[in-house]
Amino acid sequence: MDAKKAFRLIKQDQVSPIFVCYGTESYLMNEFIERMLEQLVQPEHKEMAIVRFDTGETPLDTIIDEAETLPFLVPSKIVLVRDNVLFAAGKDSSRIEHRPERLLAYMEQPMDTTVLVFIVSHEKLDERKKIVKTAKAKDAVVSFGPLQPDELLRWLLKRASNQERSLGTETAEELIRRVGTDMHALAAETDKLCLHAGQGGTVTLDAVKTLVPMATEQNVFKLTEELAALRTREAITLYYDLLKQREEPIKLLALLVRQFRNMLYVKELGNQGYSPQQMASQLGLHPYAVKITGEQARKFSQERLAVLLNELAELDYAMKTGRVEKALGLELFLLKTGSGSAG
Structure with missing residues (x-):
């Protein structure tokens, strides 16, 4: 599925037990995970409800064992796994031994009380691997690629609107021309400009040219x-x-x-x-x-x-x-x- 559908499902409280998030747009991927955490985890439960792993350091057996373990003192838990080994293409340089069959078996019967999320910072997944094919068949794969030009502009306008500021298309285009397309940098500069504009104010073209240095x-x-x-x-x-x-x-x-x-x-x-x-x-x-x-x-x-x-x-x-x-x-x-x- 694409990122739009994934965000929509989270908003509708339709969270799948497994997600494989991949792509080069790390800002959107991080935002998706944050939205999911906000939806599923109470602030006071964060320490008990969120478990983090990295397949470069931890065997898959340990990760699946954690996913299959009932949550302690919280209604559900999220297991976040950074992965450059299991789903991505390329040679496995990790010295950790993984057994993909454990994950394949878990995909068939995932725990209702666990959301297992793999975070793969690669442009593509290795389509030859059985775990990739299985994850796709389960509609668990979410792609986070760069936004199209019109989508990027709409995202900037919406970010300003969410802060009760006005931002015109011409001004947003100038902001992109000065900052580039990195969404982390664009978000920071937009927030700075909104702060400068004040509550209910307008981010002006002059403000962008004055306050935003050009990379x-x-x-x-x-x-x-x-x-x-x-x-x-x-x-x-x-x-x-x-x-x-x-x-x-x-x-x-x-x-x-x-x-x-x-x-x-x-x-x-x-x-x-x-x-x-x-x-x-x-x-x-x-x-x-x-x-x-x-x-x-x-x-x-x-x-x-x-x-x-x-x-x-x-x-x-x-x-x-x-x-x-x-x-x-x-x-x-x-x-x-x-x-x-x-x-």
Whole structure:
């Protein structure tokens, strides 16, 4: 099942005896677990009702023994298990011996008084494993992937609304442009802005620009936007600001290379008929990053992007071999690119 359905079931007090939570969006996964704990465990029962394990340190036999043991002095308990061994793909580097057949047997007859939750911080599960197939057949697997661009915006608007503050779409988009798509960082910045706005207030665009610093990678997004629009002055000003923040030209060059390369990939995949969601999966990017990259890529031809990547490769070599002073070399590239044709 997807995260939306899982949150809905928790809200309706329909909690399954087993969950296998996996995916790269740790914020949503943690929020789901917190909601479940709030629903099932009284605050005064937390010490007795919550048991934590890690399959890298504890045998599965011990975990299942705990799950099969009746709760003590509390009506029910939750067993939380961090797992990089049982459900995930890849080589098992753990020295702990596990017997998956114990878990398979438990899945057939889980305890009514226990909720067993496996937390797998991997993009995918190992579909070849019997325990994965069985968990899917039981509808116990919950996927926590990155939110789509419109979902991320709605999540920000709702977070502000829950705090009785107003947040407009344009302001939310600027917040994402400055912070990036990490939901932990976005939540912290949104809460800070809501505090600044005050009860019943509005989070303004000016407040975002004043109070929220732009992360380095987001600055590079902005830098490529200025180059795409042939706004040389703005690009150079932004570059000087980054140098004042002691950002290394070599690091900035590497980030530029990655962004121009992603633009090229997005154009090529778009020509092959890939959807934005498929592109995000193929490139390992957040869907919102694919959206912004696609918008930037439209201002460059594939040939132009290939030329720029070649020029950046030559500049990288020249900077690392001392043939050109690093800060000056990148500045000259920006001047040339920003004043050239973007077609």
